[in-house]
Amino acid sequence: MTQPLSEIRKQIDALDAEILELFNRRARLAQEVAEAKLAAGETDNFYRPEREAQVLQRVRDLNQGPLDDDSVARLFRELMSACLALEKPLTVAFLGPAGTFSQQAAYKHFGHAVQAVPLPAIDEIFRAVESGDCQFGVVPVENSTEGVITHTLDSFLNSSLGICGEVSLRIHHNLMGKQADLAAIRKVFSHQQSLAQCRRWLDRYLPGAERVAVSSNAEAARLAAETPDSAAVAGETAADIYGLAVLQRNIEDEADNTTRFLVIGRLAVGPTGRDKTSLLISTGNQPGALHRALAPFAQHGISMSKIESRPSRRGAWDYVFFIDVEGHRDDAGVAEALRVAQAEVSFVKVLGSYPRAQA
Numbered sequence: 001m002t003q004p005l006s007e008i009r010k011q012i013d014a015l016d017a018e019i020l021e022l023f024n025r026r027a028r029l030a031q032e033v034a035e036a037k038l039a040a041g042e043t044d045n046f047y048r049p050e051r052e053a054q055v056l057q058r059v060r061d062l063n064q065g066p067l068d069d070d071s072v073a074r075l076f077r078e079l080m081s082a083c084l085a086l087e088k089p090l091t092v093a094f095l096g097p098a099g100t101f102s103q104q105a106a107y108k109h110f111g112h113a114v115q116a117v118p119l120p121a122i123d124e125i126f127r128a129v130e131s132g133d134c135q136f137g138v139v140p141v142e143n144s145t146e147g148v149i150t151h152t153l154d155s156f157l158n159s160s161l162g163i164c165g166e167v168s169l170r171i172h173h174n175l176m177g178k179q180a181d182l183a184a185i186r187k188v189f190s191h192q193q194s195l196a197q198c199r200r201w202l203d204r205y206l207p208g209a210e211r212v213a214v215s216s217n218a219e220a221a222r223l224a225a226e227t228p229d230s231a232a233v234a235g236e237t238a239a240d241i242y243g244l245a246v247l248q249r250n251i252e253d254e255a256d257n258t259t260r261f262l263v264i265g266r267l268a269v270g271p272t273g274r275d276k277t278s279l280l281i282s283t284g285n286q287p288g289a290l291h292r293a294l295a296p297f298a299q300h301g302i303s304m305s306k307i308e309s310r311p312s313r314r315g316a317w318d319y320v321f322f323i324d325v326e327g328h329r330d331d332a333g334v335a336e337a338l339r340v341a342q343a344e345v346s347f348v349k350v351l352g353s354y355p356r357a358q359a
């Protein structure tokens with residue numbers, strides 16, 4: 001026999017009061033940790049991504065349901081974000097304006113208690129973090145449908161910043177606008193990446209509409225709101241912000257369309273046991289050099305999850321390689337492989353070791 005509604009609600013109220021009390025007890029402990037860090041001489045940074053990753057992994061492992069692991073991790077993500085902001089909210093630059101997937105990625109990684117700063121270009125995000133105006137930046141680096149975002153990789157060539165984290169975000173695109181009749185839509189605005197991720201859908205359902213590439217999805221939504229007989233391809237939050245109706249959901253061509261973002265900054269992140277290390281390698285034009293640089297990783301059983309070559313910009317047909325390997329630079333195998341690789345090729349730079357993205 002189920003209990004009367006009023007009885008169940010009474011129990012929920014009692015639990016909420018307990019949860020609230022526990023939230024605040026947790027927050028006070030986080031404040032104590034901050035004081036301990038201050039006492040140890042750390043004045044400008046209380047944020048520990050490796051610890052946060054471990055907290056999130058632990059609650060996933062402990063979770064018995066009925067809430068699923070992702071929901072539980074999301075709740076704890078926000079709880080930690082709020083605890084940390086009690087000291088001082090982190091400042092995080094993202095590729096704006098408001099409503100972009102980069103903003104969504106920033107909130108997914110840091111929670112909502114950060115000061116998120118929209119900037120109009122990837123270069124500006126690098127500059128804002130280099131100058132210290134923002135502590136971290138979030139930039140897209142590759143998409144599962146369209147491949148690498150070369151501009152982000154190239155920015156590391158002239159930057160002293162490293163990688164402090166990665167975020168993986170399922171990207172759902174929506175057609176949005178004020179004109180509900182698809183046949184009347186003459187222009188579709190979006191970021192060039194998004195237009196490419198929805199190419200087949202657009203060919204099929206909007207064959208006569210001109211595709212106009214603009215600086216971001218959110219900018220596309222803004223333009224669609226003020227241009228008659230137009231629409232935008234963007235994420236759902238952009239529809240809310242710019243007052244557009246979602247005309248068709250999930251129009252991306254690939255069902256698992258996912259974008260990986262990097263968190264850039266100056267913080268050296270400790271190991272968690274589930275880490276990734278990003279390297280920048282320049283071989284010069286010697287035969288077999290890349291092979292010699294990579295062989296030590298294979299010998300230590302370290303898998304390489306990615307390799308991308310880019311022009312070095314130091315002469316025609318000279319390349320640099322962006323390489324991701326599993327593990328942390330402080331792990332014995334990775335450290336030894338790095339030592340050997342460094343002796344083999346002209347230049348190996350560790351861009352960062354950081355916790356692997358969670359779902």
Ligand SMILES: C=C(O[C@@H]1C=C(C(=O)O)C=C[C@H]1O)C(=O)O
Nearest residue numbers: 030033046047048051052080083
């Ligand atoms: C409380 C700490 O500091 C910060 C807050 C955390 C939290 O709320 O759990 C975790 C890591 C840090 O970002 C800590 O280092 O343990």
